[in-house]
Amino acid sequence: MSRNLLHCGLGLACSQNRQPTQGNTMTNTQQQVDLSEKPCKCGDTMGEVIGFRERSTDKEKVMYRVCWYCIKCHATEKAIGRETSVN
Numbered sequence: 001m002s003r004n005l006l007h008c009g010l011g012l013a014c015s016q017n018r019q020p021t022q023g024n025t026m027t028n029t030q031q032q033v034d035l036s037e038k039p040c041k042c043g044d045t046m047g048e049v050i051g052f053r054e055r056s057t058d059k060e061k062v063m064y065r066v067c068w069y070c071i072k073c074h075a076t077e078k079a080i081g082r083e084t085s086v087n
């Protein structure tokens with residue numbers, strides 16, 4: 001897995017995968033919701049914050065989406081339910 005992990009102010013690893021929205025690419029092949037980032041109320045983009053938790057069954061460290069974090073206004077939005085699953 002080649003995620004671009006950065007350490008943010010929350011003490012967790014987060015990735016800011018900014019992708020330019022310019023261009024005229026026709027991406028109508030599949031409707032897949034990208035949860036790696038979300039629009040923030042301030043107009044900027046919130047990036048996902050990835051954490052690790054230990055699976056109780058085999059003590060394996062598994063990645064999960066903790067929340068989204070806006071580096072501009074420092075807002076956070078907690079990931080709930082299926083939003084916490086990475087991949």
Ligand SMILES: [Zn+2]
Nearest residue numbers: 040042070073
């Ligand atoms: Zn913001």
